[in-house]
Amino acid sequence: MNLASMRAAVAPLFTSWLKSDSNQISLASFLLFGFFAALVIYYYRVATQSSRPLPKLRRIAGLDAIDESIGRATEMGRPVVFNPGMSSFSAPTYGALAVLSYVAKQTARYDVRLIGCFRYPEVLAVAQSTIQACYVEEGKPDAFRTDDMRYLSGDQFGFASGCVGIVQRERAAAHHMFGSLAAEALLLAEAGAAAGAIQIAGQTNNLQTPFLVAACDYCLMVEELYVASAYLTQDRLRTGMLAAQDIIKVILIALILSGTLFVTFGSTLIGDLLILY
Amino acid sequence: MRRTVPLTISFVAGMIMVIDGWLKIGFINNFATRYLMPSVTISVGWAAGLGALNLIRLHSRNIAQKRLNYQYSFVLLGFFFLMLTCGVFLQGNTTAPFYQFFYSSFQVNLSAAVYSLNSFYLVSACYRTFRARSWESTALLVVACFTMIGSVPMGAAMWGGFPVIQNWIVKVINDAAIRGLSIGVTLGTLSQCVRNLVGIERGHLQAGE
Amino acid sequence: MNNSIWQKAASIDNRILYIIMAIVVAVPLMNPIGFPIVFQQEVLDTVELIRSFPAGTIAYVGAEVAATNAAELRPMMIAIVQLMYELGHKIVIGGFWADGCSLARLWAAPFLDEAGAVYGEDYVILGYRPSSTSILDQARTNFIDAFSDRDIGGLKLSEMPVMKGLEKASDLGYLAIMNPGSPGTATYTTAWRATGEVNVIIDCCTSGMYISSGNNYQAGLTAGLIGGLNGAAQLEQLTNRPYKAIRSMDAQALGHLAVIALLIIGNIGYFQTKREEEAK
Numbered sequence: 161m162n163l164a165s166m167r168a169a170v171a172p173l174f175t176s177w178l179k180s181d182s183n184q185i186s187l188a189s190f191l192l193f194g195f196f197a198a199l200v201i202y203y204y205r206v207a208t209q210s211s212r213p214l215p216k217l218r219r220i221a222g223l224d225a226i227d228e229s230i231g232r233a234t235e236m237g238r239p240v241v242f243n244p245g246m247s248s249f250s251a252p253t254y255g256a257l258a259v260l261s262y263v264a265k266q267t268a269r270y271d272v273r274l275i276g277c278f279r280y281p282e283v284l285a286v287a288q289s290t291i292q293a294c295y296v297e298e299g300k301p302d303a304f305r306t307d308d309m310r311y312l313s314g315d316q317f318g319f320a321s322g323c324v325g326i327v328q329r330e331r332a333a334a335h336h337m338f339g340s341l342a343a344e345a346l347l348l349a350e351a352g353a354a355a356g357a358i359q360i361a362g363q364t365n366n367l368q369t370p371f372l373v374a375a376c377d378y379c380l381m382v383e384e385l386y387v388a389s390a391y392l393t394q395d396r397l398r399t400g401m402l403a404a405q406d407i408i409k410v411i412l413i414a415l416i417l418s419g420t421l422f423v424t425f426g427s428t429l430i431g432d433l434l435i436l437y
Numbered sequence: 438m439r440r441t442v443p444l445t446i447s448f449v450a451g452m453i454m455v456i457d458g459w460l461k462i463g464f465i466n467n468f469a470t471r472y473l474m475p476s477v478t479i480s481v482g483w484a485a486g487l488g489a490l491n492l493i494r495l496h497s498r499n500i501a502q503k504r505l506n507y508q509y510s511f512v513l514l515g516f517f518f519l520m521l522t523c524g525v526f527l528q529g530n531t532t533a534p535f536y537q538f539f540y541s542s543f544q545v546n547l548s549a550a551v552y553s554l555n556s557f558y559l560v561s562a563c564y565r566t567f568r569a570r571s572w573e574s575t576a577l578l579v580v581a582c583f584t585m586i587g588s589v590p591m592g593a594a595m596w597g598g599f600p601v602i603q604n605w606i607v608k609v610i611n612d613a614a615i616r617g618l619s620i621g622v623t624l625g626t627l628s629q630c631v632r633n634l635v636g637i638e639r640g641h642l643q644a645g646e
Numbered sequence: 647m648n649n650s651i652w653q654k655a656a657s658i659d660n661r662i663l664y665i666i667m668a669i670v671v672a673v674p675l676m677n678p679i680g681f682p683i684v685f686q687q688e689v690l691d692t693v694e695l696i697r698s699f700p701a702g703t704i705a706y707v708g709a710e711v712a713a714t715n716a717a718e719l720r721p722m723m724i725a726i727v728q729l730m731y732e733l734g735h736k737i738v739i740g741g742f743w744a745d746g747c748s749l750a751r752l753w754a755a756p757f758l759d760e761a762g763a764v765y766g767e768d769y770v771i772l773g774y775r776p777s778s779t780s781i782l783d784q785a786r787t788n789f790i791d792a793f794s795d796r797d798i799g800g801l802k803l804s805e806m807p808v809m810k811g812l813e814k815a816s817d818l819g820y821l822a823i824m825n826p827g828s829p830g831t832a833t834y835t836t837a838w839r840a841t842g843e844v845n846v847i848i849d850c851c852t853s854g855m856y857i858s859s860g861n862n863y864q865a866g867l868t869a870g871l872i873g874g875l876n877g878a879a880q881l882e883q884l885t886n887r888p889y890k891a892i893r894s895m896d897a898q899a900l901g902h903l904a905v906i907a908l909l910i911i912g913n914i915g916y917f918q919t920k921r922e923e924e925a926k
Contacts, residue, residue, distance in 0.1 A: 177460060181840050189459075196627065247828075248481075248484075251629040251633075280484065282484040285487060314485070315548065317548050317551040347555055350558035353562075364622050366622065366857075367857060374562050383618075383621040386626070386628060386629045397637055401628055408627075409621070470784070474784065545716075548713035549713045552713075552714035556671070556901070557664045557667055561664070563909060567909050567912075578913070585905060588876065589895070589898055589899035590681045590682055591900075592899075594682065607857065612861050
């Protein structure tokens, strides 16, 4: 049975309701997403309606170091500078805001000054209200300083140079860079190193990871940023979502390995099944 | 209410886009293409104004209270209003000599100057970090040296093997690692998006747990 | 030789490092040495691919550039548009980086005008638009409406001869995207390649993006790849239009060697210092 005949057999079942794309992976991606949604629902029920144990999260040094860095800032009496990245509302920014929420609670608790550097005003607005709510929750509403939440510039390197200036002038004790970083990553990291700050970076751009690994004290490896909210809060629901994500990862690994084996022995069955429609 | 409304809006809008991505449902496809997508463009425009107001407020306060380095706030606000005036009175005609002078003389050159700091910081970061303290860091050092020499014509002139080794490092080892990381990032992004979509992730909504 | 020399070698002040790099990079820029350019197969294949399109093909250039990536992308953009014009392709320049189209006008337009190209007939610059995703999505069905029927100077696109025949994205022959990050080639690949509108995307990336762009090229998502200053220099050589990239390659080569020399000095100083401390 070759690819063309399989496609001819399968196409009439889906043409009327499923969109196709030029790579012909519409059906495979739809089924994978459907399976992921089913896993999400399953783990939602496990997390909220039962007390069954969920998989444990392994230790992530960079996230454990957040408390250490805030402790250092408390002892030295110097501020914590938080940078939620270069992009507007995207998945890395939401991950960064989850970490910011935790950092804000800790800085409120230990009376440490928190300075936020923002590139997008909409992110600033959301972060500001989030941090303010954290300070209120910790019983320190007067400690929140609006002027410490700074919109620097919409330009990439205008923002970077502003952030560099803040880290160095304020002599930050801790410099947190989470979110989506681009070419300015090294600039920010070196500025923090020159200021003597302990630096923790968690960003999703593969290409900047080498620079941050070299220049920062702790660096989260790419997708560990998305684990942050579950790790820091130890919330069952979020941990369940991570379990669903890891199951999909195992499925993809199995597909890659089986596809490689099949192709090595001369069969394109796995590849053909993936590009059926 | 303060959390319910935003969560409902994100869920509905998100589900429309997810459905539009896969399924052929006429009114949803039409709504997504004709109304939802252009609305993103409109909201971005409004957000720009918000940033400008924040900038003006912060630096005006610096000047009024004569905080440290308040002179730079004068410079910033001065250029801000200058370029704003150019944009308003020139009505989007960016070919005007006045606008072009400030753009190409200041903006372009300053941006390039700040970016070029990267090259110097790269040297200091490499010098500080690439020490053969362990087997892993020695491997990192050796690979970095081969990659740097192999990527310039001078390396090929010194020995023909340098570009071959560099090519192998980049195309085989590096590509494999990047693909693995990319798959992980994509799944993490998918999971984060689903968490936002169904309202599990609320860190951006005033930290209410 | 005494201890302090090895300690100094292991901990050279950053300012001295910066001065060394400044000299090593500046001198060859002012007095080019002329190292030979080595051609990569992907650049050769990309140039042949562009040459395979007939005269009259509408080519889209994604001016996703800023002043920060001028060193690599400026010579690349200039060489690409000159090649396109020489082959008789119609050039549509658009971009979703704020400075992109303005810089395309500063960088590329003078070279095109000098070669005899007429704005509006041979090339057009669309102007900046926010939100790449929605614009590119709309362009799949109506290209001119997606860009509000206006170019960078406010002129009507529908009245320009260069836009004749371009009603939707699938009317484009190929794309050449300057790719320093996001939005970049991935944006166009998602919007137009994955949906089948355009099958040929040429990725003109910076050296920082070369790793991920190489991945996409190997996987067949992009049809051509020209990476970094090295790629720009090869492109200039192949199109017989030497400009800044070829001149800058000498500086890049010496810069790399200087970094390697500093790494070696630093490591020698580190090991000697360690040995002498252990001997004490």
